[in-house]
Amino acid sequence: MSFFDKQQNLKPERDENQSTHPPKLTRRTLLGGAATVAVAVVQTSWTKGVQIGIPEQPDDPTRRMGIPPGEVGTRSPFEKVVRKASDISSRTPLQDLHGTITPSDLHFERHHNGVPAINPATYELLIHGQVERPTVFSLADLKRFPSVSRIAFLECSGNFRTGKETMSPQEICGLTSQSEWTGVRLSTLFREVGVKPDSADGRPGWFLAEGGDAAVMSRSIPLRKGWDDAIIAYAQNGEALRPEQGYPVRLFLPGWEGNTSVKWLRRLEIGDQPWQTREETSKYTEGIKGGKIRQFSFDIDARSIITFPAYPVQVERGWIEIRGLAWSGRGKVVLVEVSTDAGKRWQRADLQEPVLDKAHVRFRHLWQWNGAETEIMSRVTDETGYTQPTFAQLIDARGADTGGYHFNPITAWQIKPDGRVLNRPENWR
């Protein structure tokens, strides 16, 4: 089959990478065609703090010796891919990314008092409380234990914004990212210090995770999560954690709300009940029906979003591959459905293998747009049978107070007749 008719093949697209094709497709005209396009644009590279002008483009790059290798590579100065940052957070540019791995320097950030400067040579992790052998571990100690690596997403439970049409996936839900995390299983350390499967009187145990940042970020976590799949992580995407991600050591709780994966981890205390910290009382709770408040809502509910086409791109009629991400904190994604008629009919999207547990999954669905105004949206179902709800279903479940955490509604994009793609802000606050 052919995705473009010949004419489209020769017609420049409305795209920043637009190019005109020579009418005659010989190699001579190919190179000639390229040679006729002058490059005026000058921009900076995204290497922090450095200004690199775009190198002059030779008419024929094969006639100029290239740049030799260096100690580290760099992005192309033609690529502007950055996070939108505020004083407390920065958001991953989901609409600009491909596949499922987030480059470490584009992983979202959400801090409660900024990124502390911690010296790995003096770093220590204390594990104490209801344990047989209170112990302080150096970074070197932690790296000597048996290690584990896992590709998984990390999402902030406050990852939802709406309110206007001109919002990109980054603005709507850019507080989710994915990395390959490496560290030691917390269960290994629990055995090392002598944590009993549950506390003395049989009540389910808890532990306090405390960060070394200026907010002393602290959360109470059920012991079972520590025994299950918690990781004391010191590496991300092959290299040491980035400072913004908890360098030198963070807690990583697969599938749980981001704030529980405490960064710059300095202390774990084992006890038999939650500590009722600031971050689980005044923050990170949701209102539910009847004016009640839901506390300790750890699991990230299944969610999906179409990242292409999405604001700010403009599309042309014809074949479009709808692309997006889907994930669930409760296990594997089993189904992603896409609607191209505002939710009337749904079709199964293709999932990129391998589909991993508690991980972002790339979904794709081929669609031929006829140029008529419509809405496109996606919904995910995970292995527990949970299906991503609509905004109305969430409001109904939460009652008047929508809280603002764990808000994962189906996200719809309006496709205008001129090809503009806009957020559908059905849900003004």
Add this chain to the structure above:
Amino acid sequence: MSFFDKQQNLKPERDENQSTHPPKLTRRTLLGGAATVAVAVVQTSWTKGVQIGIPEQPDDPTRRMGIPPGEVGTRSPFEKVVRKASDISSRTPLQDLHGTITPSDLHFERHHNGVPAINPATYELLIHGQVERPTVFSLADLKRFPSVSRIAFLECSGNFRTGKETMSPQEICGLTSQSEWTGVRLSTLFREVGVKPDSADGRPGWFLAEGGDAAVMSRSIPLRKGWDDAIIAYAQNGEALRPEQGYPVRLFLPGWEGNTSVKWLRRLEIGDQPWQTREETSKYTEGIKGGKIRQFSFDIDARSIITFPAYPVQVERGWIEIRGLAWSGRGKVVLVEVSTDAGKRWQRADLQEPVLDKAHVRFRHLWQWNGAETEIMSRVTDETGYTQPTFAQLIDARGADTGGYHFNPITAWQIKPDGRVLNRPENWR
């Protein structure tokens, strides 16, 4: 079980992250202990071209407001992880990395005339020759086709060095790296331009892949690889290809020798026989027995290497997790065995799931070193039944001329009584 006896837990290790532990493990002494350690070291960060001093370490980081988020993250100035670079190549620091993903700026490079400056706005890919519809594709055209993502390794067929004891994994075989690649299947473009499954007279077809660099790097590839799993890649680890990796578009042939994954791809010509280019006659061939030369040896043979412990680390007696990477260009790794007694006995190592096709796999094996001098080594077996050979087996198969390509011998590390780990250069050239 306990991996350290108590004494070890309190004893500083011979490690750059060395720290002393307070004798009494209360939180007060923990912080007090940290506060007594002054930080004198000053080094530069690895953000290319920028000098960033290490921030002064507050006695208690919780008492100082941290750094707010930015548009892109940075490495910790305490982490020096770089590639060893020459005029023609740079090598991934395998001994410093964790898991299986290689950060894009640490992916190895091997160029034949440097990195060209290519403007994505004028980039074009010509597909012509024995096709029904010769076509020029812009970058925007390529991005509109159905896409695919795949985590796979890329290795240079010349990835072997030895000759002295003081060599790290980076120096021995740092010309292999792993990324998640995204692009359009070449088979999709073959259908678009009308390539027949094989050429008119029934002979197996070939295509020429030509790069836009100053070497006009060119290789002849059997059509079947294009129909099988070849990718026209425009993204790597979530973002656009790096310039050093072929920006804006490269050919990616999973499991095949790196030079065939032609970077800065500008032309594909379909024909019925190989072009006998410079890179498949004077280069990238191996001598075999009887003075013959092996040509078109595309597949990367199965290989493994222990990356920890490895030169230059020094270890202490006690529990050590042996860690390494294993891969095969012919499919999945099914078995990695580790010997800790110079090859007399072999034990099955643990493989980190998921084990992917034609991908680096992280293996681990727990070992208690008694302090006696020994040698440790690993060998891999892939799903075809092929087992990584010894150096002697390779020399025997190749005859006098070892060629230098596709040389994948078992790599052994000497463990000295003082804990030094040294390459075993049994195979001086």
